[in-house]
Amino acid sequence: MSRGRLGSSRSPIAPTVDDLPPLASQMRPALEGLNMASEPFVKRLIVGDGHDVECRFFRPEEEADDSVCRLEIGWPEGPKSISICGVDQVQAAGPAMQAAHAHLLAARERHGRAVSGLGEPSLGLPALPA
Structure with missing residues (x-):
């Protein structure tokens, strides 16, 4: 995969328990088998068509020569x-985060969805440069 290419069909590589710092070794038995990339490291709650829509951003993972950040927008229908690669x-x-913002704005503008974040139409996410 080339540097800076947007999108990827490959899934992020999850760190293993062996990647944990030494102090976490006491927790090793509880963490065995845990996929740390499956939990988002930040979330933003958006309201879409009157429903809570959670935007989940997963920790970027190294993949070949790139880092890949996976995001999910939890629409009610799926x-x-x-x-995104960098x-x-x-x-x-x-x-x-900019891609999530663009996707949510497109849902509003192209598909007529009522989308707001933090009680504001701006969504509170970083926007793509104009």
């Missing part, structure tokens, strides 16, 4: 999953 974790995470 989640929309998107993966040269490092910051370049993957920032654009993932």
Whole structure:
């Protein structure tokens, strides 16, 4: 996969328990088999058509020469999953939040969905540059 390419059909690589810092070794038995990439590291609650829609951003994972940040938008009819690639974790995470913002705005503008975040139409997510 090339650097900076948006989207990926490959799933992120999950860290293993062996990747944990030494202090976490006491928790090793409880963490065995846990897929740490399956839990979002940040979330934003959006309201879509009167329903709670959770935007979940998963920790960017190294994949080949790229970092991949997976996000899910939890629409009532089923989640929309998107993966964004960057040269490092910051370049993957920032654009993932912008991609969520763009997807939610498109749902509002193209599909007539009532979408708001934090009680505001702006959604409270980073926007793509104009």
